[in-house]
Amino acid sequence: MKKNKIFSIFTFLFIAFSFISCDNEPIDPTLLAQIAANSSSNGNNSSTGSFTANIDGVNFTAESVAASMLNVPTNGNILSIVGVKSSGEYIAIQITNPTIGTFVANNNSNPLQAVTLSYRQNTTTSDIFSAYNYFAATPAPTGSVTISSINLTTKTISGSFYFDGYLMNSATPVKNITNGVFNNITYITQ
Incomplete structure (x- = not known):
């Protein structure tokens, strides 16, 4: 029951951010990250599977993963995964209409297969690094x-x-995220 309430909140926030953010602005999943962190600290992991990457050559292994597939009538299915x-x-x-295959970030030629990628170092900074x-x-x-x-x-x-x-105020990439893998992540549908 608690998981459904958490993901209902996430879904509402996700839809709200989707409609008020501009096309090229990454959707800030800060609230989802906080929800996932709180779920983890309460012993209620929201998802199973593993989520890893290298950030500027340093290993990143998620301690909690939240994932959901939301059906938006105007866009189709939107998958969100946060480690x-x-x-x-x-x-x-965040991937619109995910299927097996490769999806290029910021490919504005096909909005029905949009991909948003973002990274945040910690909760003490407002800096969000985007693939845009x-x-x-x-x-x-x-x-x-x-x-x-x-x-x-x-x-x-x-x-x-x-x-x-990239940060919104910098033309130079400041974070390099490589070798990212999400394996056997369970997601809920909304």
Whole structure:
């Protein structure tokens, strides 16, 4: 019951952010990260599976993972996965209409297969690093997500990702996220 309430809150916030954020702005999953961290501290992990990456060459292993598939009538299915550490550090992935294959971040040519990737170091900073370079004359892909398996019956998903993270006020990538893997992550549907 508690999980459904948490994910209902997440779903509401996710939809609200989706409609009030601009097309190129990453959706800030801070609230979801806090929910996932709180679930972990209460002994109620929201998802199973593993979520790892390297951030500037340093290993990142999520202590908690939250994932949900939301059906939005105008866009289709939107999958959100957030891997969170107890410090509040997180990596967030959002994919519209996920299927097996590779999805390029910031590929504005197909909004029905949009990918948003973001990273935040901890809860003491408001800096969110996005796979979108706001200063590029012509935005170029800065990362991708590859879905290697998705099981609609067991509601599990696996894949890999990478991206260069930019701040909204910098043209230089300041975080390099590589070797990202999410393996056998369970998700709920909304």
